[in-house]
Amino acid sequence: MTDTPVILVTRKLPDAVEARLRRDYQPILNPDDRLYTADEIIAMSAKADAILPCHTEKFTADVIARLPDNVRAIANFSVGYDHVDLDAAKAKGLIVTNTPDVLSDATAEIAILLMLGAARRASEGERMVRAREWKDWSPTFMIGSQVTGKRFGVIGMGRVGQVAAKRARGFDMEVHYYNRTRLSADLECGAIYHETVEELLPHCDVLSIHCPATPQTTGLLNNERIALLPDGAIVVNTGRGGVVNDDALVEALKSGKVYAAGLDVFNGEPENIHPAYLKLENVFLLPHLGSATRETRDDMGFRALDNLDAIFAGREPTDRIA
Template sequence: MAEKPVLWLPRRVSDATVARARRDYEVILNEADTPGTADEIILMSASVDAMMPCHSEHFTAEVVSRLDPRLKIVANHSVGVDHCDLPALSAKGIAVTNTPDVLSDATAELAMLLMLGAARHAVRGDRLMRTGEWDSWSPSFMVGTQVTGARLGIVGMGRVGQAFAAKARGFDMEVHYFNRTRLSPDQENGAIYHESIDSLLPLAEFLSLHCPATPETVDLMNAERIAALPDGAVLVNSARGALVNENALLHAIETRKLAAAGLDCFKTEPGGNPNFATHENIFMLPHIGSATSKTRDAMGFRALDNLDAFFAGKTPRDLL
């Protein structure tokens, strides 16, 4: 009987994923569930045939240059692959896959939570209730921004962006979007296409980011672009922290250019930006867009599907 491929799981993925992995592979599981360091990745590459990392494991060009030839595939437990130097891995002959499709709805749900929470003062309201400080009411108390019927701008109309647009239509929002390529009419479903982000921004009472982090999109929302939004706009980012210039965002919050922001990702992760914490109109979550049981199982199974195909001599569905 042929020996099973050896698979390293540097993070504690779902129980269902671990059980299936152990059925078909010799699994080395990091029970401590701590991010794999560069040294650990390099060391483990001499002992395993495959790895299933998350975005917390960084395959930089320097790390990749020191990987052992035994490692044949990096099957990411994530959609984003900005933690991987893809050209370096390709040059090394290491296959790379990701897990698209399966987390779109969960992430779109979280983006909706961020938008609503930011618009309706969820942080301040929760604090008032938990501390017992709610002792008055008036017509001017806790007045937020109404979502229903507002103009929504979406930057990046991929799977998550389309799922978010579908949910926003339930609030009768007027959906505008910027994407590298225009969608087909059936995918647009009435959304209004903009050939440039510059024509989209002045219309976006709410702006939600759903594009990947690339060299071209780092600090996509800088001071100039934030200034182009309508006064009192709400900015939502459930994609990648690299997309937003955090100093520019803080300035816009402090000057009330932005009414609020909803953020699930930050330049520094874990940890976030401590300067945001003093502003109750910044509603924050710790990068949990895909964190539902259903989605975590689906992500793990999609990564294993890619591994199964690779070791069966087939092309993985999500080969990058």
């Protein structure tokens, strides 16, 4: 036996990340990438000094209370941490970390992809071509909505929101945003700040959601707030599904109040997303691909390991959230 810490890794990680884990720790890996149940995670933690999970594993207060005392830390492979009850973690003396910064570019890319795809009917067109239903072309065929020069509204101007805004400026878009606190001028880069979501919404030809899922943001985009958007707005969500009231968005997509939506995250993902989204042509759907690039997934793993290295060296981890 050595003193090398044992790390329970709940999902298959990139090869380079697993190689570093093997080099520096005693990892319990998941080569089959099976989604473990809470009971399995608790049982497999019997000898673990830390757990390295993804957002797919839920650390509710009950799960955290049942973790054995040898577990000192939860080093998430994610920037979002709504899957971990931080109060329960603090109460149990667990250190919790996340992986900010490294996925901002990749997630902003997906936000822009969703904006363009929704505006220009990309998935609808692709489905048509694949189904061999493309029979003709005419000047009025599959007309979309142009985004260049329009207004790009951001809810949650954190790291990802700021990069998405920067990319939107590449389309000559005027950036508006709501954030709990106003950014400094150098970070704002000319974006127009609104003190409330309600003040922001009328300025959003495209609304891009980047805020975390919290009790305060659950169902934030509801009927009343959608009514404040300009007619024909586009809604993009790369944050968390819970920020959107699905019934409200579906109704707005059906009525044309919202022209189209681009969604990468969903209530009930992956298998229980709102069924209407699957039927509506004006929704561009992706399966939570925000951070899914080779570069970013490596960097997320390394960042989680940097945090573990600090914890086991007795230093404060850079990305401590509890």
